[in-house]
Amino acid sequence: MHIEPNFSPRIRNDQPPMLPRKTCAFCGSVFVSQNECESCGRQFNKETLGAPGGEKSFYATKDRYKKDVGSFLARFDQFLAKDAGMRVRYLSLLKKRYMTLLDHFQRPGRGALSCHAYLVEFRDLVSEMKRMKISPEYMYDLVELGEGMPLTHKLQTILNEEFAGYGSAGLKKLMRWRVAGGPRFGFLSALVLGPSAICLIALTIFSYLVKR
Ligand SMILES: [Zn+2]
Incomplete structure (x- = not known):
């Protein structure tokens, strides 16, 4: 048919x-x-990666930022207002570079040897992001999106070293543990402990008043 x-x-x-x-x-x-x-x-866009240590690297971005802020202020830039234009722009450039590097690392077939120069940059970038008070949660979460990729474990190790025990310390690990794959334990415990702390304080004050 x-x-x-x-x-x-x-x-x-x-x-x-x-x-x-x-x-x-x-x-x-x-x-x-x-x-x-x-x-x-x-x-x-692959063009965003650039050559190791080149114009598009974190090092060039940092140099430009230092020049913009001035070498004196750059040394004390933690005192810059949180919403200062230059600081906001720098933070977003750091985050963008972080994502570009992750995109490069977390692809099938990548190895620590062939990515060595970018891994060095990654470590320096993480250290600068830490100095600029970008939350470790943000950095860990993005790395964990690439779970199972060849370099993901290596990236987690770099983060763990930078945040000295952040990923391995028992309590912090517990706080980051997701309940049934959903919200983090830390978030839930804050939800529960927050009100109970208030109750405890109220009870203490109440019993104090009653005793008088
Ligand atoms: Zn996406």
């Missing part, structure tokens, strides 16, 4: 062919543009 393809003429003539929907390979979001995932901020 000969089977004709069952296309309705209207669809064939008026509608463009269905394009496969582009999604972010890292977080699965469909909100992606040509160069960037709007959900997790990953850059797809």
Whole structure:
């Protein structure tokens, strides 16, 4: 039997062919543009990586920032207002570079040897992000998005070294542990402990008043 393809003429003539929907390979979001995932901020454009230590590297960004702020202020930039334009811009550039490096590392077939120069940059970048008070949660979360990729463990080790025991200390590990894959234990305990602390204080004051 000969089977004709069952296309309705209207669809064939008026509608463009269905394009496969582009999604972010890292977080699965469909909100992606040509160069960037709007959900997790990953850059797809390979041009952003640049040569090790080159114009696009963290080192060049830091040099430009120091020049903009002035060498004196750069030494005391932790006293810059949180919303100071230069500081905000620098923080977003650091985060962007962090994402670009992760994007480079967390691909199949990457090895510590071939990525050595960028791993050195990664370590220096993490240390600068720490100095600029970017939360370790942010850094760990993005690394963990690439779970199972060859360099992910190496990146976690670098973070652990930088945040000395952040990932291994029992309490912090517990706080970061996700309850049933959902909210972090730390978040839940804050929800529960917050009100109970208030109750405890109220009770203490009450019993004090009663005793008088
Ligand atoms: Zn994404």
